[in-house]
Amino acid sequence: MFAIGLDIGYSNLKLAFGKVSDDGLAKPAVTRVLPAGAGRLSDLPLRMGKADGDTDALVVNVNGEKWAAGVDQARLETSVRELHADYPASDAYRALFHAALLMGEHDTVDQLITGLPVSQFLDKDLRARLSDRLTGQHQVTAGRAITVKNTLVVPQPFGAYLDLLNTVEDAAELEESRIMVIDPGFFSVDWIAIEEGEIRKASSGTSKRAMSVLIETVNSLIQEDHGGSAGIERLEQAVRQGKTSVPVFGTPVELAPYMDKAAQRVAVEALKEMKQQLRANDRAVDIVLIVGGGAKAYEAAARDLFPKSRPVLPQEPVLANARGFWSAAVQ
Numbered sequence: 275m276f277a278i279g280l281d282i283g284y285s286n287l288k289l290a291f292g293k294v295s296d297d298g299l300a301k302p303a304v305t306r307v308l309p310a311g312a313g314r315l316s317d318l319p320l321r322m323g324k325a326d327g328d329t330d331a332l333v334v335n336v337n338g339e340k341w342a343a344g345v346d347q348a349r350l351e352t353s354v355r356e357l358h359a360d361y362p363a364s365d366a367y368r369a370l371f372h373a374a375l376l377m378g379e380h381d382t383v384d385q386l387i388t389g390l391p392v393s394q395f396l397d398k399d400l401r402a403r404l405s406d407r408l409t410g411q412h413q414v415t416a417g418r419a420i421t422v423k424n425t426l427v428v429p430q431p432f433g434a435y436l437d438l439l440n441t442v443e444d445a446a447e448l449e450e451s452r453i454m455v456i457d458p459g460f461f462s463v464d465w466i467a468i469e470e471g472e473i474r475k476a477s478s479g480t481s482k483r484a485m486s487v488l489i490e491t492v493n494s495l496i497q498e499d500h501g502g503s504a505g506i507e508r509l510e511q512a513v514r515q516g517k518t519s520v521p522v523f524g525t526p527v528e529l530a531p532y533m534d535k536a537a538q539r540v541a542v543e544a545l546k547e548m549k550q551q552l553r554a555n556d557r558a559v560d561i562v563l564i565v566g567g568g569a570k571a572y573e574a575a576a577r578d579l580f581p582k583s584r585p586v587l588p589q590e591p592v593l594a595n596a597r598g599f600w601s602a603a604v605q
């Protein structure tokens with residue numbers, strides 16, 4: 275059996291994949307993280323010394339056209355970025371999905387698990403449409419078709435909880451705890467409350483005060499101080515790659531003070547929305563699990579808001595959902 279845990283975000287494409295051997299044991303998952311830029315191949319800039327179409331991007335088929343997937347958004351010259359709730363129905367999402375299937379290197383996927391933001395997952399029709407869209411045969415390139423036999427759609431942050439279960443010695447203790455999973459992504463910040471292994475819908479939700487807003491704030495603060503903009507997409511790329519500075523008028527500008535100041539404005543407000551939603555349930559939060567591409571930017575705000583709870587920031591938090599989805603798929 276071959277399975278994929280897939281987390282297609284607005285800024286990163288994350289996946290974990292692998293097989294279950296004949297003896298029923300799952301081999302360690304292979305993981306990948308790529309930028310979530312996707313657009314027609316013709317939208318990529320020209321590179322001297324290379325022919326048209328000669329690119330380091332994954333090239334996939336979308337509606338009979340060649341698309342580049344898994345590239346930085348800044349490289350796509352004319353493509354309009356998909357930053358809206360209907361993203362899973364877009365051609366860009368399909369291109370990234372096809373790229374993920376290609377990276378899996380199997381013609382048949384027995385089980386695929388992916389997620390939706392909490393507010394979208396609660397829409398039964400929406401998650402059914404996504405499941406139908408991802409299941410079946412997909413012509414990922416002109417010469418290759420890949421079949422997905424089964425698809426399961428879950429709330430996005432739930433994958434991180436499953437990942438946590440796989441990394442602790444005493445899973446029974448976790449199942450008795452009240453856990454808040456906070457997942458700051460580029461388009462939305464999602465959170466779910468889990469008690470005794472169950473998702474509490476009334477204490478779960480979504481805020482739009484996400485990394486895109488935080489990065490926009492960083493850009494504005496830099497412009498105020500230096501008289502010029504670093505650029506949203508360049509800042510996004512710097513955060514993804516762990517860079518500590520960006521050039522403005524040829525001079526390196528340190529990011530840390532601007533990220534901290536922006537987090538005080540954006541991350542704190544996002545988590546206040548979450549805290550207000552928790553007022554209906556007075557049980558203490560035992561563990562705060564912080565995951566996703568914006569985990570480090572939102573960590574300080576989460577610690578301040580839950581000073582007595584145990585904070586957990588897993589290794590490679592951007593991959594936590596994909597790893598958890600895959601672990602569920604192979605069980």
